[in-house]
Structure formats: structure tokens, C-alpha cells
Amino acid sequence: xxxxxxxxxxxxxxxxxxxxxxxxxxxxxxxxxxxxxxxxxxxxxxxxxxxxxxxxxxxxxxxxxxxxxxxxxxxxxxxxxxxxxxxxxxxxxxxxxxxxxxxxxxxxxxxxxxxxxxxxxxxxxxxxxxxxxxxxxxxxxxxxxxxxxxxxxxxxxxxxxxxxxxxxxxxxxxxxxxxxxxxxxxxxxxxxxxxxxxxxxxxxxxxxxxxxxxxxxxxxxxxxxxxxxxxxxxxxxxxxxxxxxxxxxxxxxxxxxxxxxxxxxxxxxxxxxxxxxxxxxxxxxxxxxxxxxxxxxxxxxxxxxxxxxxxxxxxxxxxxxxxxxxxxxxxxxxxxxxxxxxxxxxxxxxxxxxxxxxxxxxxxxxxxxxxxxxxxxxxxxxxxxxxxxxxxxxxxxxxxxxxxxxxxxxxxxxxxxxxxxxxxxxxxxxxxxxxxxxxxxxxxxxxxxxxxxxxxxxxxxxxxxxxxxxxxxxxxxxxxxxxxxxxxxxxxxxxxxxxxxxxxxxxxxxxxxxxxxxxxxxxxxxxxxxxxxxxxxxxxxxxxxxxxxxxxxxxxxxxxxxxxxxxxxxxxxxxxxxxxxxxxxxxxxxxxxxxxxxxxxxxxxxxxxxxxxxxxxxxxxxxxxxxxxxxxxxxxxxxxxxxxxxxxxxxxxxxxxxxxxxxxxxxxxxxxxxxxxxxxxxxxxxxxxxxxxxxxxxxxxxxxxxxxxxxxxxxxxxxxxxxxxxxxxxxxxxxxxxxxxxxxxxxxxxxxxxxxxxxxxxxxx
Numbered sequence: 001x002x003x004x005x006x007x008x009x010x011x012x013x014x015x016x017x018x019x020x021x022x023x024x025x026x027x028x029x030x031x032x033x034x035x036x037x038x039x040x041x042x043x044x045x046x047x048x049x050x051x052x053x054x055x056x057x058x059x060x061x062x063x064x065x066x067x068x069x070x071x072x073x074x075x076x077x078x079x080x081x082x083x084x085x086x087x088x089x090x091x092x093x094x095x096x097x098x099x100x101x102x103x104x105x106x107x108x109x110x111x112x113x114x115x116x117x118x119x120x121x122x123x124x125x126x127x128x129x130x131x132x133x134x135x136x137x138x139x140x141x142x143x144x145x146x147x148x149x150x151x152x153x154x155x156x157x158x159x160x161x162x163x164x165x166x167x168x169x170x171x172x173x174x175x176x177x178x179x180x181x182x183x184x185x186x187x188x189x190x191x192x193x194x195x196x197x198x199x200x201x202x203x204x205x206x207x208x209x210x211x212x213x214x215x216x217x218x219x220x221x222x223x224x225x226x227x228x229x230x231x232x233x234x235x236x237x238x239x240x241x242x243x244x245x246x247x248x249x250x251x252x253x254x255x256x257x258x259x260x261x262x263x264x265x266x267x268x269x270x271x272x273x274x275x276x277x278x279x280x281x282x283x284x285x286x287x288x289x290x291x292x293x294x295x296x297x298x299x300x301x302x303x304x305x306x307x308x309x310x311x312x313x314x315x316x317x318x319x320x321x322x323x324x325x326x327x328x329x330x331x332x333x334x335x336x337x338x339x340x341x342x343x344x345x346x347x348x349x350x351x352x353x354x355x356x357x358x359x360x361x362x363x364x365x366x367x368x369x370x371x372x373x374x375x376x377x378x379x380x381x382x383x384x385x386x387x388x389x390x391x392x393x394x395x396x397x398x399x400x401x402x403x404x405x406x407x408x409x410x411x412x413x414x415x416x417x418x419x420x421x422x423x424x425x426x427x428x429x430x431x432x433x434x435x436x437x438x439x440x441x442x443x444x445x446x447x448x449x450x451x452x453x454x455x456x457x458x459x460x461x462x463x464x465x466x467x468x469x470x471x472x473x474x475x476x477x478x479x480x481x482x483x484x485x486x487x488x489x490x491x492x493x494x495x496x497x498x499x500x501x502x503x504x505x506x507x508x509x510x511x512x513x514x515x516x517x518x519x520x521x522x523x524x525x526x527x528x529x530x531x532x533x534x535x536x537x538x539x540x541x542x543x544x545x546x547x548x549x550x551x552x553x554x555x556x557x558x559x560x561x562x563x564x565x566x567x568x569x570x571x572x573x574x575x576x577x578x579x580x581x582x583x584x585x586x587x588x589x590x591x592x593x594x595x596x597x598x599x600x601x602x603x604x605x606x607x608x609x610x611x612x613x614x615x616x617x618x619x620x621x622x623x624x625x626x627x628x629x630x631x632x633x634x635x636x637x638x639x640x641x642x643x644x645x646x647x648x649x650x651x652x653x654x655x656x657x658x659x660x661x662x663x664x665x666x667x668x669x670x671x672x673x674x675x676x677x678x679x680x681x682x683x684x685x686x687x688x689x690x691x692x693x694x695x696x697x698x699x700x701x702x703x704x705x706x707x708x709x710x711x712x713x714x715x716x717x718x719x720x721x722x723x724x725x726x727x728x729x730x731x732x733x734x735x736x737x738x739x740x741x742x743x744x745x746x747x748x749x750x751x752x753x754x755x756x757x758x759x760x761x762x763x764x765x
Contacts, residue, residue: 013049276356318356515582590643673727
């Protein structure tokens with residue numbers, strides 16, 4: 001029998017072929033397409049990988065001219081499907097015509113089902129010959145099981161994904177055109193609006209408004225430092241005090257007394273249960289805490305999955321299925337750098353995994369399926385792999401045992417509460433060291449004991465506004481509100497950055513982001529209301545379950561969109577004016593030192609630059625800092641009087657810089673040390689795409705350069721390396737700090753790396 005297997009990507013095809021053929025598959029190139037061939041049990045098998053969606057949904061060409069087509073005309077327009085990888089389709093047609101069975105082996109989710117079905121429907125074959133292989137990990141056990149128990153493709157699941165494509169295209173295309181044309185932002189400067197993107201942006205903008213409008217209110221906390229075979233602190237039971245006089249009177253009264261009495265003491269030992277297994281949202285949120293953006297974390301997770309290191313990373317499930325052999329996973333980890341931890345966990349009489357609140361049947365929670373080492377997976381790939389491994393180990397580890405102590409000390413007629421916390425056994429915390437806990441000791445005190453008062457005081461504090469969203473907490477909020485899916489939320493958040501609607505690790509909306517969201521909230525609230533989007537998401541879930549049909553859900557969405565378009569058209573002028581005004585503010589950099597005009601961000605065919613608004617009378621220009629987000633400040637350079645900018649680059653702390661790159665203040669700030677080749681200054685420079693490196697200021701006479709870490713803040717140590725003579729720097733990233741030579745080939749740096757690895761291992765122990 002001749003079989004054709006279609007996977008979602010080329011690397012997945014290679015792995016599937018390797019597993020099914022036990023490593024004997026041969027690769028050939030057919031019309032630019034990789035085809036993996038092997039024979040198995042008398043069958044001839046070809047495996048071909050796609051490039052995700054090779055069939056694109058878009059409007060006909062006559063509807064793609066923004067100047068001639070009214071956005072309202074797109075609402076009920078019927079989009080068409082176009083093949084964007086004709087060579088892949090042609091290759092598959094040739095192979096399918098000779099095949100007895102065609103097996104869809106794309107990712108088992110809505111998108112994967114649609115990708116597989118829409119592809120085979122283009123091959124001119126009898127669809128009764130099409131089967132489906134369902135798996136959650138690219139491991140031998142999962143692949144062998146999937147291909148030995150093939151099923152029928154799930155057309156309802158594919159229709160659910162197709163419905164999302166149709167709806168999102170209509171909302172995105174029509175609203176993006178309308179708002180861009182109203183604000184006269186067309187071409188490369190267009191403003192995007194989306195069914196999920198807009199309510200997500202609104203969350204960030206509303207939170208920003210809460211923070212700005214928040215009025216801090218002072219309050220006072222009264223505390224006492226006690227001593228009884230050791231010192232400890234008690235806090236007044238009625239904290240906080242909103243009246244400073246009341247707090248002061250209590251402090252004065254207590255200061256007159258030298259002792260207090262323990263009137264209530266309770267001690268208990270409790271179990272702190274392990275965290276739930278990873279679903280997509282939790283994994284992204286935890287990875288974000290480690291410094292990975294949501295899109296970066298998901299991209300790495302997909303790579304680890306197709307490389308066979310972890311299970312499928314797109315899942316809502318937080319309950320391990322009974323079929324998952326937990327001990328088998330730990331046996332695999334015994335071959336990795338986690339051998340010691342895996343053996344400890346295997347020594348338990350039985351494994352009782354933790355459980356989350358969501359249980360689904362499509363994919364298990366995310367867990368490791370293959371061993372790896374730091375040498376095999378470097379940088380961010382190892383960071384995420386280790387996080388997933390440690391999360392899995394934590395979920396099958398014992399509970400953390402803690403001792404909690406509560407003590408009430410009576411001082412005069414005032415009650416002070418002291419709470420102690422001490423870890424008795426680490427349990428799961430031994431394997432998952434990402435949560436910091438601090439032991440608080442309270443001496444062994446019994447009821448009736450007298451304790452000495454060392455100090456009584458009051459501390460003035462202020463109420464604080466809500467925290468800004470991080471990418472992780474925003475995605476968690478999106479999940480809570482039903483915005484997007486596990487497969488799309490990270491892309492939506494990344495779009496907010498790409499459209500320059502937000503910036504920073506703690507999401508701060510830009511003036512254009514605020515203008516777009518605020519204008520939509522005022523004039524077309526339905527777009528920014530999460531309830532509408534959540535309602536459509538529910539409808540699409542019902543399609544997958546067979547409780548709704550695509551045509552009905554699309555029509556309902558179109559009717560909603562039609563109402564929104566009508567409302568926005570009625571307020572088109574106001575929307576356009578509000579957004580244009582905000583964009584002007586966003587593009588303003590400062591006052592031109594030559595003529596007093598406005599320096600603004602401008603764009604030419606060569607990219608962005610900073611120029612004077614009085615051009616051509618004034619030709620003052622400056623290059624825009626490469627690969628950076630630039631924000632104006634009200635400050636002027638102390639050296640030359642030009643405007644100062646706030647320059648923000650990914651992975652680095654914001655930098656205050658003079659707009660003039662040739663200003664002495666910038667030269668001094670950027671100097672790392674002296675070039676060992678010519679003696680000139682070495683400076684931090686940036687490539688066109690924003691990658692930083694160290695180069696000699698005498699270029700092109702001296703072309704000495706050094707590669708540089710892309711994350712962390714760089715500080716010159718004003719000292720040279722004893723080994724090679726190159727300058728030494730300090731790299732600070734969060735709480736981590738490293739001092740090293742800038743020459744990557746220097747043996748001193750290699751030794752520092754070894755010391756750093758030893759330090760990491762010790763800290764984890």
C-alpha cells in the first residue's frame with residue numbers, strides 16, 4: 001500500500017518520518033519540496049511538511065483598493081481562498097494521485113485540522129481515502145499509537161477555525177481601513193483594529209487611566225519590636241490608621257510601657273500543595289516572569305515541540321490524563337541534567353500529581369518528553385525547557401510542609417499580631433525554585449509569657465494604584481474574559497507592540513494606543529467590549545461541538561459588524577481628529593535648536609529619522625536611534641541644549657540620551673574603554689535591526705568590533721583584562737550581575753562562565 005503523510009511543517013515531517021522508519025527514511029527534493037520516503041511493513045510511505053497555512057483567505061483583488069472600496073462593502077463580502085505555496089500543492093497532487101491512503105498529521109487542534117483538510121481538498125482525491133493521525137507529542141510511543149489507530153478528520157473542528165478566519169478578516173479589514181482613512185494614516189502608517197486586538201488594547205488603556213487618575217491616600221501603620229529569646233515584630237490589629245493623630249496616641253501610650261503579654265499563641269503545620277500542571281497561558285505567564293516575551297516563549301515552545309523535547313504547547317488542560325505514564329517521563333529525565341531530582345521523585349512509593357481546574361480531552365498539559373542538556377539547548381531554549389521540566393517535577397512532588405505561628409501580644413489595651421512562617425520540608429519547592437519565600441521566625445512563646453518592648457513606631461504609607469499589566473498577566477486576563485484562544489493570545493499581545501500601541505515590559509500605552517482605544521470606547525463601544533468577542537468565541541466553540549453551524553455564526557458576526565461600521569461612520573470626523581492629534585503628540589520630539597520649530601519623528605524611503613517641521617527652510621535632522629522605541633522628554637541636554645530622548649530597547653533599561661548622536665554627552669556615555677588595537681574609544685553601537693555590539697570610534701580606519709550580549713545593562717569598569725588587554729564590563733540583568741572581558745574568545749570569560757554555572761547549581765541546591 002502506498003501512503004502519503006501530510007504534516008504541518010518540514011521539521012515535524014522529518015521527525016515523523018524518522019520515528020516511523022526507525023531512522024531509515026531518505027530525503028529527496030521534489031520541485032523545491034522536501035519529501036521523506038521509507039518502506040515499512042510492505043508499505044511505501046512519503047511524508048511531506050507544509051508551511052502552516054499554505055492556503056490564504058483574502059478578499060478578491062477588486063476589493064483591495066482602499067481608495068475605491070467603502071469599508072462597509074467588506075462586511076458581507078465573500079472572501080476567497082488562494083494557494084500561496086503552489087509548488088507544495090503540485091508536489092502533493094503528484095504524490096496523492098499514486099497513494100492509496102492520505103494521512104493528515106498536522107497539529108491536532110482547530111488550526112491544524114483546517115490546515116490539513118483545506119490542503120487535501122485541493123488535491124483532487126477521493127476524500128474517503130483521507131485519515132487523521134492524532135498525537136500530543138512527537139515521540140515514538142505517541143506517533144506509533146496515532147498511526148496504528150487512525151481516525152476520520154474532524155470537519156466540525158476545521159469549520160470552527162475557518163469561521164474564525166472569516167470573522168477576523170471581516171472585522172480587521174473593514175475597521176482597520178475605516179479608522180486609518182478617517183485619521184489619514186494609510187500605507188505603511190495604517191492603524192489596525194481587530195475583534196480581539198481592540199478589547200485587549202482597551203484593557204491596557206483603561207488600566208493606564210486608573211493609574212493616572214488614582215489619588216494616593218496616606219495611612220499609618222503602627223508596629224512594635226518585641227524581644228523574648230529573640231526579636232520579632234508585631235503589627236497593630238487595627239492597621240491601617242487613616243488618622244495620624246490616632247496612630248500617634250497609640251504609639252505614645254505603648255512607649256510608656258516596658259513589656260507586653262502573650263495572650264494567644266497558635267502553631268500549626270500545613271501542607272502547601274504543588275502548582276497545577278502547565279497549560280499554555282500559565283506557561284507563557286511564568287516564562288514572561290523570566291524575561292521572555294509572550295510571542296518569544298510560544299515560538300520557542302513550538303520549536304521544542306517539533307524537535308521532540310516537549311508535548312504539544314497549545315492546550316487548556318491542567319489535569320494529566322490517566323494514560324500518561326508519569327514514571328516514564330521521570331525515567332526519561334534521568335538521562336538529563338535533572339537526573340538527581342528525577343531519581344528522588346521516582347523513589348516515592350506512588351506519584352500523586354497535582355490537578356488544575358480545567359480538564360480537556362484533546363491534549364494533556366505541557367510536559368517534557370525527551371531529555372536535553374544546556375549544550376543541546378542554549379539560551380532562551382534552555383530557559384524555557386528547564387521551566388517546563390521543573391514545573392512537571394513540581395506537579396509530581398510531595399507538598400511543601402510549613403509551620404505557621406500566630407501570636408497576639410497585649411500592650412496595655414492594644415493588641416499586636418505577630419505571624420511566623422518557616423518551611424519544614426521543601427517538597428515541590430525543591431524542584432521549582434522560581435517562587436521566593438522568606439522565613440519569618442518567632443521565638444517559642446507560650447500564652448501568659450511576658451515579652452520586652454524594644455521599640456514602638458508608626459510608618460506613613462500611601463495607597464497604591466493597580467499594577468500595570470505584564471504580557472503574562474494580560475494574557476491571563478484575556479483568558480479570564482474569553483478574549484482570543486490559547487493559540488492566538490500571544491500574537492494579539494505582540495501586535496500591540498508591533499503597531500506601536502504599547503511599549504515596555506509593564507505595558508504602557510502610547511498616545512496613539514490611547515487615542516485609538518479611547519475613541520472607539522466613546523464612539524463604538526461594542527468593539528472594545530470583551531463581551532461581544534467572548535460571545536463570538538463561544539459561538540465558535542459550539543461549531544466545534546456540532547451545536548452551531550458556520551453560516552449562522554458568520555451572519556451573526558456580520559450583522560454586529562454592520563452596526564459598528566454604521567456607528568463609526570456617524571462619528572468619523574471626531575474619531576479622525578482625536579487620533580490625528582494623538583499621533584502628532586506621539587511624533588513630537590522637542591524644540592529644534594536651529595530655528596525653534598518642532599522636531600518630529602519622520603519617515604522616508606530609507607526609514608525613520610528625526611527632522612524639523614519647518615523643512616525645507618530648516619534642514620536640521622538627526623538619525624533615529626537604531627532598533628529602539630523613542631519617547632520625548634521635557635529635558636534638555638546639559639552639554640548642547642538639544643532635546644533629550646528616552647531610548648527603550650528590548651531587554652535593556654531605558655536610556656536618557658541627547659538627540660544629537662555626536663554630542664559629547666553621548667560619546668562619554670557610550671565609551672566602554674580603549675581599543676587594544678589603536679587606542680581610540682570603544683563604544684556601544686547598534687545595527688540596522690537594533691542588535692548591539694562594541695566597535696571602535698576610529699572606524700573605518702580601525703574596524704575592531706566585539707559581539708555583545710543583547711540583554712542586560714552594560715557598565716564600563718574602566719579596567720582592562722589581565723589576559724588579553726581588552727576592556728572589562730559589568731552586565732546587569734535583573735538581580736544578576738556579571739563582570740567579564742568584552743572579548744568572547746578570551747579565556748578569562750570562559751572561566752567566568754564556568755564559575756557562573758557552578759554558582760547557579762549551588763543556588764538551586
